[in-house]
Amino acid sequence: MKQSHYPQIHLSYLDGLRGISSLYVVIFHLHLMVIIDMGNSIPIWIDLLSRVALYGSSAVKVFIVLSGYCLMLPVVRYGNGYLPGSLWDYFQRRARRILPPYYAALIFCLLLSAIILGLQKIANFQFYLMGWDLFSPYFSFKDVLLHFLVIHNIIPGTSITSINAPMWSVALEWQIYFIFPLLLLPVWRYWGCLSMLAIALIIGLTPHYLFNGFMDSSCPWFVALFGLGMIAADIGFSTKPNLLKLQKSLPWGLLAIISILLAGFIRWKIIGLEEWVFAICFSIAVACLMIYCTNCVTSGKKLPRIVQILESPIVIALGSFSYSLYLTHAPILFLVRHFLLSLNISHNTFTVLFYVIGITTCLVFSYLFHLIFEQRFTKVFR
Numbered sequence: 001m002k003q004s005h006y007p008q009i010h011l012s013y014l015d016g017l018r019g020i021s022s023l024y025v026v027i028f029h030l031h032l033m034v035i036i037d038m039g040n041s042i043p044i045w046i047d048l049l050s051r052v053a054l055y056g057s058s059a060v061k062v063f064i065v066l067s068g069y070c071l072m073l074p075v076v077r078y079g080n081g082y083l084p085g086s087l088w089d090y091f092q093r094r095a096r097r098i099l100p101p102y103y104a105a106l107i108f109c110l111l112l113s114a115i116i117l118g119l120q121k122i123a124n125f126q127f128y129l130m131g132w133d134l135f136s137p138y139f140s141f142k143d144v145l146l147h148f149l150v151i152h153n154i155i156p157g158t159s160i161t162s163i164n165a166p167m168w169s170v171a172l173e174w175q176i177y178f179i180f181p182l183l184l185l186p187v188w189r190y191w192g193c194l195s196m197l198a199i200a201l202i203i204g205l206t207p208h209y210l211f212n213g214f215m216d217s218s219c220p221w222f223v224a225l226f227g228l229g230m231i232a233a234d235i236g237f238s239t240k241p242n243l244l245k246l247q248k249s250l251p252w253g254l255l256a257i258i259s260i261l262l263a264g265f266i267r268w269k270i271i272g273l274e275e276w277v278f279a280i281c282f283s284i285a286v287a288c289l290m291i292y293c294t295n296c297v298t299s300g301k302k303l304p305r306i307v308q309i310l311e312s313p314i315v316i317a318l319g320s321f322s323y324s325l326y327l328t329h330a331p332i333l334f335l336v337r338h339f340l341l342s343l344n345i346s347h348n349t350f351t352v353l354f355y356v357i358g359i360t361t362c363l364v365f366s367y368l369f370h371l372i373f374e375q376r377f378t379k380v381f382r
Helices: 012-038 044-053 057-077 087-122 141-149 167-191 193-210 222-237 241-249 252-267 275-298 305-311 313-320 322-341 347-377
Strands: none
Touching (some): 012 057, 012 305, 012 313, 012 322, 057 167, 057 222, 057 275, 087 322, 087 347, 167 222, 167 322, 193 222, 193 275, 252 275, 275 305, 322 347
16 A cells, blocks of 8 residues: 555544534524524514524535545545555445444434324323424334435435434435445546546436436435545645646635635525535535645644634534534424423523523533444544
């Protein structure tokens, strides 16, 4: 195996980016519930918060780009174009990383559902689903089976948001884990980055354009976002002359800003393009940011102050249990929301308490969940 050019560098900003994104998803989902519950009596401060809190789906895009980046790092660091170890070793590592916490969270949701439905039968307890409840105790055996098989996002005629809505993206990422070594990596190895990205786009957009978009709800074009993460890792650590030239010559920070502005124009309908185009533009911005931060780290430079938050101890610590936070926040917010609504308090009091208690409870519960179900299986490969 060829010796790594950057063997000891730890990219702590990746943990920070992961941590901020996971917390943003929680705030995004909580905020949507607040808007539904407050109806027409939304105060100005909630309206202002809406301007920054309603783009939670973008955080999922960050996760996918990060995944492509992190899985590609060991390939490009050693310069031989192959994953370390055997293909079976790779699948074992991915399974140990993603499946135990996923199944633990799924079983927790099933137990919670059984308790809720049991209380309705044996006690004077009434339960009503509300708008943007991301957890639901009403589901079929088919839903449970598809979740255990981690394919609930790709079966026509099924809801990808049943049981625990955020789990749809976990299933998508699990499927990308197979596409990566079996297709994307060989194409990258023999034909380069652009060919690999083209194949990823074809895979992601074929259901949209040839099958009437029946998989649009599961965003299959995220395969291309994963490919952008691969390219960012390749540019950041490759020893190939053409990529080294790109790494050192292009203004990656400026390109990140330009890409995010373009994504904003698309999102705000100033340019009438489809959702996948926004996803690509936004993910290009994330990829450029990662290349920029990697260049700073490898050259010994400090990140700009606005980006240094990604390396703060609190944000990095949050990143260490971000997967558990993502998996468990939906049922926890569900419980906190329904409890507070049962108190018949004012809208403003409900909103403040929901933010404080909801976020705090999600963080505490997910950290404990991480210690019990995730930490023992986690091995970080950077």
